[in-house]
Amino acid sequence: MAEVAAVSMDAVAEFCLRLGDDRLILGHRLSEWCGHGPILEEDIALANVALDLLGQANRALELAAEAEARGRSADDLAFFRETVQFRNIQLVELPRGDFAFTIARQFFFDAFSVHLMDALQQSTHAGVAELAAKAVKEERYHIRHSAEWMVKLGDGTEESRARLQSAVNELWRFTGEMFQGDRWDEEAGAAGIAPEAAGPAALKSKWDEVVNDVFARATLTRPADEFFVRGGRGGLHTEHLGHLLAEMQIVARSHPGAKW
């Protein structure tokens, strides 16, 4: 921790909250497929990916709780914050849609996350670097899984291709939020919590490379960059997040302090 002594703990807390919230919310959305997957192998695969993301989220929220030093635990952050206090991008909170929608959203996130985690291994914050070193191993097979399905569905039947292209078109405006950057990103960058390779500009070009490659293999059309939503990082969310939180938080809020 000596290296980050000069950095405000707020910057560390904010950075870790964002890491944690993206993965917590996406992990929860994926877990909704458990028992509903189109085939057994996919049911298992999506539950596995969800579990990895929840594990990563748990560690990131522990680091956030430690940095903010307000006596809250990772569980408190997950279950006792309100919608406006969540820092995830809106992409991850959208309802799961059909299988094509879930896969397209996952692919967009995985292509971002694998490069983010790879770069964060060089973070000056020991906890973040350690989390990333573990997570990047998991992100490698997450991206392979979602990219494989992008190609199968995109270069598949007329029906699967149409559904996937429509999901891509619908999701495109939510992809900009991964690379927008704000003052917290600048502070994290300046402090080396997020090295340059984990900054918005560097991540965007690596993301484009993966997306263009997979779109070509999947015979998909890349939508034009027109309007991109923003606001999730600042607590502005779609109405869908509130519904998700109601379900996710109900047990913890009904029985505060309960253990099993």
Added chain:
Amino acid sequence: MIAGGDILDLLREVKDPEVPALDVVELGIVRAVTRSGASVRVDITPTYSGCPALKTIQDDIIATLASHGYSEVEVTTVYFPAWTTDWLSAEAKEKLRAYGIAPPHTVVAEPLVMLERARKAVQCPFCGSSSTEEKSEFGSTACKAIHFCNGCHQPFDSFKSL
């Protein structure tokens, strides 16, 4: 090899709840054992970030050591270096095979984003055939993948190389 003397030997009684063919020491998740006076600290590392067995393993470690007279036991989770299947010994890999799970290969360096990969065939743990196919990189637990053997026409699990 982790130093831990007799405590490490006791920890060999704690099995991985998801793969009971292996104990937690063989699995490579026990990273350190520290004694100070009557108290013992055991550092363990998760196999996968979301491994749901971690809590059970912590409880089992505490219960096992308590049954041997160690009442002050603290189990802490460490995250670095990240767990790898390369920490499984040849003996542990053979135990997996005998249990019906194809053991992991030695981890090889791969590009960060590798959308298609040609890998060494996984040998069927039942008949030994190398004519096998990976059906899914995800299996009944985070650490396993689903395969099918063309030799004996049976599905089987393999322990993923990580």
